[in-house]
Amino acid sequence: MPTSTNQTFNCSCGKSALGITSRPFARFVCHCTICQSVYSAPFADITLLWAKNVSLPDAHNIQFKKYRRPPALSRGTCGSCGLPLVGFLAVAPLLRMAFIPTQNYPESYVLPPVSMHIFYHSRTADVSDYLPKYSGYLRSQLALTKLVFGAGFSGAADA
Numbered sequence: 816m817p818t819s820t821n822q823t824f825n826c827s828c829g830k831s832a833l834g835i836t837s838r839p840f841a842r843f844v845c846h847c848t849i850c851q852s853v854y855s856a857p858f859a860d861i862t863l864l865w866a867k868n869v870s871l872p873d874a875h876n877i878q879f880k881k882y883r884r885p886p887a888l889s890r891g892t893c894g895s896c897g898l899p900l901v902g903f904l905a906v907a908p909l910l911r912m913a914f915i916p917t918q919n920y921p922e923s924y925v926l927p928p929v930s931m932h933i934f935y936h937s938r939t940a941d942v943s944d945y946l947p948k949y950s951g952y953l954r955s956q957l958a959l960t961k962l963v964f965g966a967g968f969s970g971a972a973d974a
């Protein structure tokens with residue numbers, strides 16, 4: 816195991832960076848149409864952290880944009896190369912989550928295993944694994960909320 820959970824991410828053009836001070840506590844795959852277009856991929860493999868464990872440099876080049884679904888999710892992409900770096904979502908007053916795409920981590924970084932697939936109804940192809948798959952907007956939202964409050968508050972060693 817690497818000794819430090821701290822990690823800095825750079826986008827492909829190097830103009831945007833962010834840091835994390837804790838290991839992500841959960842990971843899921845999202846098949847929603849917004850992820851498909853933002854990531855130009857059939858689905859997005861995403862890690863979950865508390866927003867307090869993510870730091871943005873004072874002068875960053877990350878542009879935040881809100882999409883209609885999921886509500887209040889603010890997605891940050893590099894203003895120069897367009898790489899999705901981080902998303903923030905308020906799950907309760909004063910409680911914000913951060914979503915960081917798995918592809919942003921270096922290969923050596925130890926990530927949690929994928930817990931589930933959500934927005935599976937808008938998948939572009941079937942996935943043949945044994946993980947739970949949630950279809951429908953409300954079911955997907957509920958599954959994600961359970962993951963946040965289950966994994967996010969259990970054994971919060973880094974909190």
Ligand SMILES: [Zn+2]
Nearest residue numbers: 845846847850
């Ligand atoms: Zn999505």
Ligand SMILES: [Zn+2]
Nearest residue numbers: 826828893896
């Ligand atoms: Zn960039």
